[in-house]
Amino acid sequence: MRGGLIQIALLIVVAAVIAWIANNTVQNLQARGIRVGFDFLERGARFPISESVLPYTPQDSFLWAYVVGLGNTLWISALAIIGATVLGLGVGLAGRSDHPLLSGLAGGYVTIMRNLPLIVQLLFWYALATSAFPAPRDAWQPLPGVFLSQRGVFVPTVAAMPLVLAIAAAVGALLIAPRFRWIAALLAFVAVLILGGAQLDMPEQRGFSFTGGARLSPEFTALMLGLVLYTAAFIGEIIRGGIEAVSRGQWEAGRALGLTDRITLRRIILPQALRIIIPPLTSQYLSTVKNTTLALAVGYPELGLVVNTVIKQTGQAIESLVIMLGVFLTISLSVSLLMNWYNARMAIVVR
Numbered sequence: 001m002r003g004g005l006i007q008i009a010l011l012i013v014v015a016a017v018i019a020w021i022a023n024n025t026v027q028n029l030q031a032r033g034i035r036v037g038f039d040f041l042e043r044g045a046r047f048p049i050s051e052s053v054l055p056y057t058p059q060d061s062f063l064w065a066y067v068v069g070l071g072n073t074l075w076i077s078a079l080a081i082i083g084a085t086v087l088g089l090g091v092g093l094a095g096r097s098d099h100p101l102l103s104g105l106a107g108g109y110v111t112i113m114r115n116l117p118l119i120v121q122l123l124f125w126y127a128l129a130t131s132a133f134p135a136p137r138d139a140w141q142p143l144p145g146v147f148l149s150q151r152g153v154f155v156p157t158v159a160a161m162p163l164v165l166a167i168a169a170a171v172g173a174l175l176i177a178p179r180f181r182w183i184a185a186l187l188a189f190v191a192v193l194i195l196g197g198a199q200l201d202m203p204e205q206r207g208f209s210f211t212g213g214a215r216l217s218p219e220f221t222a223l224m225l226g227l228v229l230y231t232a233a234f235i236g237e238i239i240r241g242g243i244e245a246v247s248r249g250q251w252e253a254g255r256a257l258g259l260t261d262r263i264t265l266r267r268i269i270l271p272q273a274l275r276i277i278i279p280p281l282t283s284q285y286l287s288t289v290k291n292t293t294l295a296l297a298v299g300y301p302e303l304g305l306v307v308n309t310v311i312k313q314t315g316q317a318i319e320s321l322v323i324m325l326g327v328f329l330t331i332s333l334s335v336s337l338l339m340n341w342y343n344a345r346m347a348i349v350v351r
Contacts, residue, residue: 025318040314041066047309049301051217062310069306070327076220076302077289077331080227084288087228088235093265095240106236113233119294121230126222126298133218136208145202145213153216154203158193166192219300223292231288238284242277243269274346282339286332303327 029036041063049056053071056064094106113121130150134140139149147154170189203213216224246269254264293304307324311317 029318035316036319038316038319040316040319043314045310045313047313049306050299051220051301062314065306065310066303066323066327069301069303072300073289073292073302073304073327074331076223076227076292076295076300079224080231080288080292081285083224083228084231084235087232089239091232091236092239092243095236096243110233110237113230114237116230118226118230118291119297122222122226122294122298125225126218129218129222136205136210139205139210145200147203147205147210150218151209151215152218153221154210154213155216156200156202157214158200166190217300219295219298222298223295223300226294227288227291231284231291234284235281238277238280239273242273245276246272271346275343278339278343278346282336282343285335285339289331289335290328 026036042061044059045062045065046058047065048058049065049068051072052068053075054068056068060068091106091109094102095110097103097106129152133148133150136149136151139147139154141147145156166189169192170185173185173188201212201214203210203215243265250268250272251261251264254261254268259267292302295302296305296308299305303324307320311320314320
């Protein structure tokens, strides 16, 4: 009873302090003739957003501009997390390889990436994309259908609906197939693409520009490269450390059963290592989401850049920052809950 009353009293004190600060702030702003409130969200934004996942025009409201910025943030976060996880897995496995060149390259990559500030890496990739790449007429073509120029990276695309259906089929195969799940998922993905009549839309060079395909802007390209390469170095060390933490007796047991090292790693080592990997991996995912705000340095219009533009146009700094804080808190808590749920599923159940 006493402990509960103390906690209630502390909660009341904290709420009273917050209410006093909020009321004092509102009064001071009103005394200076500064408007307070969220009614500005209904007004027309009247500023462009260079690229977005969601449709947007300058005639849309400030509220929709925030939603568009949030869509860009979620898109970048998801792509960066997936790309960094895949690359980090390769770096982690290479780091514990017996081949000295492979392990040395992985160690050098981790050392360099982790000791260079992310903002510096973003600026480097942006400068490379905007100055080192050639003009569109002289664009580099490292692969068929892929062009690199100062206007961005142009890549082949597939129609959205067949691609979504193919991804859904692959996920279903992963969940249903008892054996050879990855092969079944790949076959399902390819089969649905073919049966759905999906065709590659290849970019073609036309004078000073390109037609067809998809354009990855220099801002998007620099941001993705910086986030993926930087985060993969940390994830690689997390995965390497998790694998090293599993007893070497597990490897010897797999070999004694006649299993290859690859099967032993996939079936025995990694499931145990995941219990060690997931908690620090969760923190890294949260850091990746928060690091997307550095897109402001290269001009990619994620939520932070949109908020900055809205503040300059309306002067509603406190309201805009409150929205931004609330959005990032919600995203971080959602990622944390999802990873904690997965961690609980991977935990050893003692009966």
